[in-house]
Amino acid sequence: MSAVELENLLNFVGPKIQKRDTFLRESISASQRLIVTLRFLASGDSYHSLMYLFRIPVSTMSIFIPEVCAAIYDTLKETVMKMPGSKEKWIQIAEGFETTWDFPNCIGALDGKHIVMQAPPNSGSLYFNYKGTHSIVLLAMVDSCYKFIYIDVGCYGRISDGGVFNNSSLKTGIVNGALNLPNRSALKGRQSPLPYVVVADDAFALSTYLMKPYPFRNPAMKQRVYNYRLSRCRRIVENVFGLVANRFRVLRKPMLLHPERVKTVVLAICTLHNYLMEGKESVKRYAPVGTFDVEATDTGIVADGSWRSEEGIPDRNLIPLQTTQSRNHPKAAELVRTEFTEYFSSPQGKVHWQYRHI
Incomplete structure (x- = not known):
């Protein structure tokens, strides 16, 4: 995946996976959530291996990786996965x-x-x-x-x-x-x-x-x-x-x-x-x-x-x-x-x- 394709994908799914910052801490950015998810899909590494690579807790990744996967499907299914209708x-x-x-x-x-x-x-x-x-x-x-x-x-x-x-x-x-x-x-x-x-x-x-x-x-x-x-x-x-x-x-x-x-x-x-x-x-x-x-x-x-x-x-x-x-x-x-x-x-x-x- 090129940088342009990654950026386009982020534009599609970003609004669905971006979380709000709070007074206590800043949220994990949409780009980092997407990159971690793509790394998980492409490498098959466990959450524990990804934790040491991205310095994100396993408990956090176990929540947002399925959310990003769902956002990818929900956002793109009508454009790249739509069954012919005519x-x-x-x-x-x-x-x-x-x-x-x-x-x-x-x-x-x-x-x-x-x-x-x-x-x-x-x-x-x-x-x-x-x-x-x-x-x-x-x-x-x-x-x-x-x-x-x-x-x-x-x-x-x-x-x-x-x-x-x-x-x-x-x-x-x-x-x-x-x-x-x-x-x-x-x-x-x-x-x-x-x-x-x-x-x-x-x-x-x-x-x-x-x-x-x-x-x-x-x-x-x-x-x-x-x-x-x-x-x-x-x-x-x-x-x-x-x-x-x-x-x-x-x-x-x-x-x-x-x-x-x-x-x-x-x-x-x-x-x-x-x-x-x-x-x-x-x-x-x-x-x-x-x-x-x-x-x-x-x-x-x-x-x-x-x-x-x-x-x-x-x-x-x-x-x-x-x-x-x-x-x-x-x-x-x-x-x-x-x-x-x-x-x-x-x-x-x-x-x-x-x-x-x-």
Whole structure:
């Protein structure tokens, strides 16, 4: 983050985090509150370590750091985290996926991670996940430019993979038509109109609005092509989680905070990620060339992004959702997936290198 970006961020959140001076003592300035909070998010240092660095008591930091995180989210969510509200904006996102990743009618890549934390007192097994740790769940959907367009934070770690998405406002909005998604449209060279969909992995259930891979049990050639094309597109959200865990190292170890404060911290992290992905200059510092996985346009060979060289990111710190077993899918959802499968193997929809990577 450059000095200019820090100053702009301070202008946004300063009025909300500045406290009054008293006759007894001067208050901690808004700039220092923000700097301490950013240091906490970026380094993952404990409050006790930060106390010796900034000479601020632990009891004081434990109060204002969550307040600053909440102010960052509340102030910036309408500018950098706002979900598209018109069909035109959804179509722009879909065009980005088609241009960059050759996956038409796609409005987002979806995934979820467990945010590991210390066991809350008197919580029983509410936060106990399948990996044997305690966590809350971050469910996120990103666009083709590696930015969050939807996040849901705070679901209990014990809730099943399907329950995380089923309990989210994203599914409710899609099912009820509240997101104002574009009308169905046919793919190039095809006749059947298809809905706009979200791509995800095996942790989610197949539906007419959510595409997942075929089971990896002797799939046919066309199905293998479909799995490759879907995973190629879904790689975006995996890269976003990797970069976030790399830059905000508070996520690299269990958070020693109450679940509500963990939620506040994660919301601030996602907001800051989008804030730093807004301008070209800030992207050069925050996510320089080589940070994300890079795919050669002529061969499809993928060069790993620099975030993957960091041991333990994100596998040991952002735990993936549990993969589901194969289940009976709605026939309408299977028809949508079949139409995508046929398209990716057709002359209009195939990429020339796809058969080398399946």
